Amino acid sequence: MTLTQRLGHYEKLMRLDKPIGIFLLLWPTLWGLWFAARGIPGIMILTIFVLGTVLMRSAGCVVNDYADRNFDPHVERTRKRPLAAGLVSTKEALLLAAGLSLCAFILILPLNRLTIELSFVALFLAASYPFTKRFFAMPQAYLGITFSFGIPMAFAAQTGEVPSMAWLLMAANLLWVIAYDTEYAMVDKMDDLKIGIKTSAITFGRFDVAGVMACHAAFLGLMVVIGLIHEMGIVYYAALMVAVGLILFQYRLIQDRDRTRCFKAFLHNNWVGAAIFAGIALDYLLNAAP
Numbered sequence: 001m002t003l004t005q006r007l008g009h010y011e012k013l014m015r016l017d018k019p020i021g022i023f024l025l026l027w028p029t030l031w032g033l034w035f036a037a038r039g040i041p042g043i044m045i046l047t048i049f050v051l052g053t054v055l056m057r058s059a060g061c062v063v064n065d066y067a068d069r070n071f072d073p074h075v076e077r078t079r080k081r082p083l084a085a086g087l088v089s090t091k092e093a094l095l096l097a098a099g100l101s102l103c104a105f106i107l108i109l110p111l112n113r114l115t116i117e118l119s120f121v122a123l124f125l126a127a128s129y130p131f132t133k134r135f136f137a138m139p140q141a142y143l144g145i146t147f148s149f150g151i152p153m154a155f156a157a158q159t160g161e162v163p164s165m166a167w168l169l170m171a172a173n174l175l176w177v178i179a180y181d182t183e184y185a186m187v188d189k190m191d192d193l194k195i196g197i198k199t200s201a202i203t204f205g206r207f208d209v210a211g212v213m214a215c216h217a218a219f220l221g222l223m224v225v226i227g228l229i230h231e232m233g234i235v236y237y238a239a240l241m242v243a244v245g246l247i248l249f250q251y252r253l254i255q256d257r258d259r260t261r262c263f264k265a266f267l268h269n270n271w272v273g274a275a276i277f278a279g280i281a282l283d284y285l286l287n288a289a290p
Contacts, residue, residue, distance in 0.1 A: 012081070013061065013062055013082045013093065014058035014062060015058070016058065020267055021061065023270045023273065023274075024147065024273060025147050027270075027276070027277050028147070028169070028173040029049055029154055030049075031173075032151035032155055032166065033157075034281055035155075036155040039280075039283075039284025040284075042158065044110070045154075045157050045158060048108060048110070048157075049153075049154060052107050055100050056101070056123075058100050059101045059104065059126065060129070060146075062096050062100065063097050063126065063127055064130040065081055065083045065093065066093045066097070067133075068084075068133075069090065073085075074191065075188055075191040076191060077187060077191075105123075108157075111157045112157065114156040114160060114161070118152060118153045118156055118162075119153065121149065122146075122149045122150070125142075125145060125149055126146055129143055129146045133198055133199065135198070137198050137203045138178070138198075138203050139198060140178045140181040140199065140200040141174065141200070144174035144175070144176075144178050147177045148170040148173040149170070151166055152166045154166075165229060168225070168226060168229075169222075169226055171222060175216075175219040176219040176269075180265075182204065182208060182211060183266040183269075184262075185199035185200055185202070186208055186254065186259070186262040187259045187262050189201045189208075208257070209254055209255055212250075213247075220244060223240055223243075224237075227240070232280075232283050233283045233286065235279055235283040236279045238279065239276055239278055239282075242279075243272045243275050246271050246275065250269075253265035
């Protein structure tokens with residue numbers, strides 16, 4: 001195997017060829033940074049968090065594939081992943097995950113002590129999430145905590161503390177993660193039932209579509225509350241209305257539980273996160289204008 005081929009397998013193992021996970025992790029982190037900074041985050045902090053998001057999502061994907069290496073060959077969508085297909089060894093995967101995590105840790109060293117302390121919690125969550133699918137009826141909730149932890153870290157980096165507002169935003173994002181990752185789990189529902197993996201799509205049963213939409217609704221409701229607390233303007237609420245429209249479109253995609261359309265709905269959440277971030281950033285920008 002040539003070096004180019006090996007690096008290509010590493011790229012696929014880190015899912016750099018499928019950046020949707022980076023965006024879904026990045027948007028709520030940016031929400032947190034903008035709220036914490038009242039619209040003007042420090043450029044160094046912003047750069048660190050963007051790069052850190054890429055590194056930690058990549059490390060998380062490697063750990064996930066390591067944990068699922070005996071399951072992935074039996075799932076249609078994942079059987080060609082590098083570890084499942086035997087193109088990368090387990091030792092290589094563990095070394096790659098460790099290297100990515102170390103780079104992420106070095107990256108945040110210029111930040112304050114509280115942010116560094118929180119990074120250890122974030123690392124534990126990222127490393128342990130893949131194993132929850134064996135015993136936890138709704139691992140999507142655990143993923144929600146994992147994918148939301150950039151929010152308290154963003155507040156800590158920007159303000160030196162983690163106020164109640166950060167936890168409220170984290171709760172909102174947790175609900176959004178459960179919604180979109182259940183859509184993702186609906187794609188593999190039949191395969192997961194066969195091999196014994198637990199997911200929210202299985203736990204919700206015939207109420208899977210209703211569960212997705214209920215989580216979306218609760219997420220948007222909390223975002224309205226957050227807007228009221230932060231005294232956001234009309235641009236923010238207009239962005240939330242755009243998000244409502246996008247989520248209603250997702251309902252049309254998932255209501256018949258077609259695997260391809262469920263996956264399309266999952267990918268569509270990138271636009272939900274982007275719309276809300278645009279609303280937050282533009283609202284602060286317009287309010288700051290003289």
